[in-house]
Amino acid sequence: MESVLINGIDKDYKNGVAGGVEDVYGEDSATEDQLVTPWTVSVASGYTLLRDPHHNKGLAFNEKERDAHYLRGLLPPAIATQELQEKKLMHNLRQYQVPLQRYMAMMDLQERNERLFYKLLIDNVEELLPVVYTPTVGEACQKYGSIFRRPQGLYISLKEKYDHLLAFCLCLLCLSCIAVWWKLKGDLSFRGKVLEVLKNWPEKSIQVIVVTDGERILGLGDLGCQGMGIPVGKLSLYTALGGVRPSACLPVTIDVGTNNERLLNDEFYIGLKQKRATGQEYNELLEEFMSAVKQNYGEKVLVQFEDFANHNAFELLAKYSQSHLVFNDDIQGTASVVLAGLLAALKLVGRTLGDHKFLFLGAGEAGTGIAELIALEISRQTKAPVEETRKQIWLVDSKGLIVSSRKESLQHFKKPWAHEHEPVKELVDAVKEIKPTVLIGTSGVGKTFTKEVVEAMSSFNEKPFILALSNPTSHSECTAEEAYTWSEGRAIFASGSPFDPVTYNGKVFVPGQANNAYIFPGFGLGLIISGAIRVRDDMLLAASEALAAQVTQENYDKGLIYPPFTNIRKISAHIAAKVAAKVYELGLASRLPRPKDLVKHAESCMYSPVYRNYR
Numbered sequence: 001m002e003s004v005l006i007n008g009i010d011k012d013y014k015n016g017v018a019g020g021v022e023d024v025y026g027e028d029s030a031t032e033d034q035l036v037t038p039w040t041v042s043v044a045s046g047y048t049l050l051r052d053p054h055h056n057k058g059l060a061f062n063e064k065e066r067d068a069h070y071l072r073g074l075l076p077p078a079i080a081t082q083e084l085q086e087k088k089l090m091h092n093l094r095q096y097q098v099p100l101q102r103y104m105a106m107m108d109l110q111e112r113n114e115r116l117f118y119k120l121l122i123d124n125v126e127e128l129l130p131v132v133y134t135p136t137v138g139e140a141c142q143k144y145g146s147i148f149r150r151p152q153g154l155y156i157s158l159k160e161k162y163d164h165l166l167a168f169c170l171c172l173l174c175l176s177c178i179a180v181w182w183k184l185k186g187d188l189s190f191r192g193k194v195l196e197v198l199k200n201w202p203e204k205s206i207q208v209i210v211v212t213d214g215e216r217i218l219g220l221g222d223l224g225c226q227g228m229g230i231p232v233g234k235l236s237l238y239t240a241l242g243g244v245r246p247s248a249c250l251p252v253t254i255d256v257g258t259n260n261e262r263l264l265n266d267e268f269y270i271g272l273k274q275k276r277a278t279g280q281e282y283n284e285l286l287e288e289f290m291s292a293v294k295q296n297y298g299e300k301v302l303v304q305f306e307d308f309a310n311h312n313a314f315e316l317l318a319k320y321s322q323s324h325l326v327f328n329d330d331i332q333g334t335a336s337v338v339l340a341g342l343l344a345a346l347k348l349v350g351r352t353l354g355d356h357k358f359l360f361l362g363a364g365e366a367g368t369g370i371a372e373l374i375a376l377e378i379s380r381q382t383k384a385p386v387e388e389t390r391k392q393i394w395l396v397d398s399k400g401l402i403v404s405s406r407k408e409s410l411q412h413f414k415k416p417w418a419h420e421h422e423p424v425k426e427l428v429d430a431v432k433e434i435k436p437t438v439l440i441g442t443s444g445v446g447k448t449f450t451k452e453v454v455e456a457m458s459s460f461n462e463k464p465f466i467l468a469l470s471n472p473t474s475h476s477e478c479t480a481e482e483a484y485t486w487s488e489g490r491a492i493f494a495s496g497s498p499f500d501p502v503t504y505n506g507k508v509f510v511p512g513q514a515n516n517a518y519i520f521p522g523f524g525l526g527l528i529i530s531g532a533i534r535v536r537d538d539m540l541l542a543a544s545e546a547l548a549a550q551v552t553q554e555n556y557d558k559g560l561i562y563p564p565f566t567n568i569r570k571i572s573a574h575i576a577a578k579v580a581a582k583v584y585e586l587g588l589a590s591r592l593p594r595p596k597d598l599v600k601h602a603e604s605c606m607y608s609p610v611y612r613n614y615r
């Protein structure tokens, strides 16, 4: 078999890794030996049209459309506008007291009438974000097996491998098959299989994939295959907040098993009932997936890694950022949104970023990702080397303050943060010793910013800056009310999951939501409209600056360091424009020539959920 080098990896030419870029119908010679799905396209009408979520408009079909599309009698006589439908649905949603019921009602709507789902989400973003996203999506993932109705997204599991194995074992029983088995033995890896799975997805022109392996879902831990709620939720925001077409979004869950005993013993669990595959088996499946994605959708498809455990997240990002357009939302998206908040907060607390001292609780993806981006930005502003600027950033993990005497035993991503200091075990003691101006929680463990910790922060800071970033709400390091009360109304507070405004001593405090949802939709849109082929840190810095620039004086007057989500589409267009500008500047854009007005261009590329008229 002919062999070629792709991205430095030796591959069999005929087995789905060379040629055939975006060859979705299997027309290139490189894909001659592959199985092809015989897709057909037809015009929906009548009963089928009402059950097609992409085209269904419910009672909004007008008289002409009802005649032309064989809908007479299939709908009651009344005609409702999209606005009236929206009003009715919001009214119905508000009747549900239980957040999970609202989530399920929204998912049903998405399955039934996609445009109405997005219209609702866009027009009521502040109210519905906590329903389709954190915190409710966390509970939905925990109970995904029980509330599962229709499958969403694409499942890529090790099961394909075992079906393969079974087939080969049966084959072995028959001597005449040994030759066939021997010939195919090389295919015992997943090669070829993932590409086939991708080809089962009905949409061909994919621009963004959000993929998880379910091992670290928010702060909730290993939820295995039930993590699918996260890619589905994130991609709903790509469309609603960032304007990426729903048909261009592909949610993927890679199922390699779960180590969650509760799920393994749950009769309603939807995933593979086996312990997680690791090492070579895991890496081969991921490699197969990444190759197949590039093969099927080309160089410009964005792959967003979401909620992988630390031990895989850093490696996957480092490995695939060389060869693919990849972005890790938990490392890079969270870093970019926090940096934006800090840049905006400087207007409130004064001084430059380099004048501040930072202490993190949590040294995983979010913690080290944010720390590194802050160090980079200070280095950019002060021209000091990043090795120097890192020294004003301190991290605490489950074993205490990260100090140089612990260096040998630290995971590689923690090593740059091991500074000279005596060992310190408890967070509160680290706060008292280091005296940070900014305290950031990213450990995924709730209630760790105790009264003592917040009081210590408030004892040496006029305006202590406190970010409780862990999700969902139950895992937040402290509540907004606690932060404002324990700091006697002086804290500048933001959290990963939303909190309602708090009244303290007769004054209303509006907490910010430092969630990566501010960044990834606009960031992704910027990559798409410029045709970016790689992600660079400078693009993240551009996104942070663009977001910080969107905070108005009116927002500052309320103590806000993030603009409200109400204007998020406009904000996303500005982020997209700045990111795209950076992509062009770095020579990594493939959509040429560069449009003059990138904000206008970004806006014009955004999905509109308004019903279309049918001829």
Ligand SMILES: O=C([O-])CC(=O)C(=O)O
Pocket: 134, 217, 218, 219, 307, 329, 330, 470, 471, 496, 515, 516
């Ligand atoms: O999903 C969210 O709300 C933010 C996030 O990426 C995480 O917590 O993993």
Ligand SMILES: [Mg+2]
Pocket: 218, 306, 307, 329, 330
């Ligand atoms: Mg995440």
